[in-house]
Amino acid sequence: GQNIDQPTEMTATEGAIVQINCTYQTSGFNGLFWYQQHAGEAPTFLSYNVLDGLEEKGRFSSFLSRSKGYSYLLLKELQMKDSASYLCAAMDSNYQLIWGAGTKLIIKP
């Protein structure tokens, strides 16, 4: 079956760095997406990886290892506004997205 696993909740301190991990099992693979979702709001696109390696975009970076079925989202210089849920989604061979349940990130001052 197809599956995405990510931690349910993480806590970090303002100004610090946090890494949110995601492992996936899909029938075929056409890329890995990360979305941010603030409470009561819609998800918004953060990053897309289809090749192995690190993609950096400002304070956020996303890493992919296809051979390990593994990705992580790295958030640097954490700000209070980064408190949100982070959703991992893998695209299978039919270009359908398989979603994780999301990781709720709590930022403490």
Added chain:
Amino acid sequence: NAGVTQTPKFRVLKTGQSMTLLCAQDMNHEYMYWYRQDPGMGLRLIHYSVGEGTTAKGEVPDGYNVSRLKKQNFLLGLESAAPSQTSVYFCAIAGGDTGELFFGEGSRLTVL
């Protein structure tokens, strides 16, 4: 969320009632999706459309119907609402360089 509008934003229904959620886009994209989001679960695809006049079932289509008569509109219908359909519903369109999804603001539905 610019470009994807969902109506209504909130609705309370009694079991057995029917209703329609409307998703409208002004971005001229072909692919449109209806998802539901429940606590502790990932987004689950209900139905989707790859273009005007086409619809297809997703992961959890039972109890829902959809129509895409016009390219810019994707309607989600509940013919006989059940408490299990209490959820937040998101419409999304696929676009951008990577085919990422753009979501509407969501519609919170409660079925009593």
